[in-house]
Amino acid sequence: MKDQVKITKTKKGLRHPLQPLLEKRWSPRAFLDRPIDPDTIATLFEAARWAPSSYNEQPWCFLYAVRGEEAFDKLADCLSDNNRRWAPQAPLLVAVIAKTFLDRNGKPNRFAWYDTGQAVAHLSVQATSMDLYVHQMGGYEADRLRDAFGIGQGYEPTAMMAVGYLGDPAELPDDLHEREANPQVRRDPSEWLFHGSWTKG
Numbered sequence: 001m002k003d004q005v006k007i008t009k010t011k012k013g014l015r016h017p018l019q020p021l022l023e024k025r026w027s028p029r030a031f032l033d034r035p036i037d038p039d040t041i042a043t044l045f046e047a048a049r050w051a052p053s054s055y056n057e058q059p060w061c062f063l064y065a066v067r068g069e070e071a072f073d074k075l076a077d078c079l080s081d082n083n084r085r086w087a088p089q090a091p092l093l094v095a096v097i098a099k100t101f102l103d104r105n106g107k108p109n110r111f112a113w114y115d116t117g118q119a120v121a122h123l124s125v126q127a128t129s130m131d132l133y134v135h136q137m138g139g140y141e142a143d144r145l146r147d148a149f150g151i152g153q154g155y156e157p158t159a160m161m162a163v164g165y166l167g168d169p170a171e172l173p174d175d176l177h178e179r180e181a182n183p184q185v186r187r188d189p190s191e192w193l194f195h196g197s198w199t200k201g
């Protein structure tokens, strides 16, 4: 069993050196056939737990399963065809669910998704520090996930994630293998960064 595949991902056009974990993070599709030990999994969710949130409501929920468990197959069945080609090779699948009402008064929490995404960002950075990689996915069927696990109103399936150690891209189907070699790219900040004045619509 390989311990870890080393792939250095290029960030095309990186303008300033970043905190090394942020430079290291990317979203791979090839994962090693190596389980993640339960303590490490618990650490990932501990990182999410300490994310900030509006009114400290902590509106995120994570439903996870490890490969070999029945629930893992149920999660994998909710993925889009494209994501199902690679994501179930990861040892850990997670459904990210936002609780959309406030515990304090039952009213809608308009920061539910914002806070949930932030918890995922925490988890991703923690994962990277442990040589794990997170690939988030919007390609899944939310209604199927709801039915499969009995997720009721007030809880919104938001995304899914595959988590694991970097694998060998050569083991992916050809088209995915090619994409794995692409550099990471980003929009120019001039499209979204405004210093003191707003120049969009």
Ligand SMILES: Cc1cc2nc3c(=O)[nH]c(=O)nc-3n(C[C@H](O)[C@H](O)[C@H](O)COP(=O)(O)O)c2cc1C
Binding pocket: 025, 026, 027, 028, 083, 135, 136, 137, 138, 139, 140, 159, 184
């Ligand atoms: C909410 C969300 C949904 C995504 N959905 C998918 C998906 O369904 N399939 C996929 O292969 N990648 C998906 N991605 C991964 C993005 O394509 C990826 O983060 C983006 O291209 C930037 O690449 P990087 O994460 O390697 O920097 C998703 C990412 C996010 C945050």
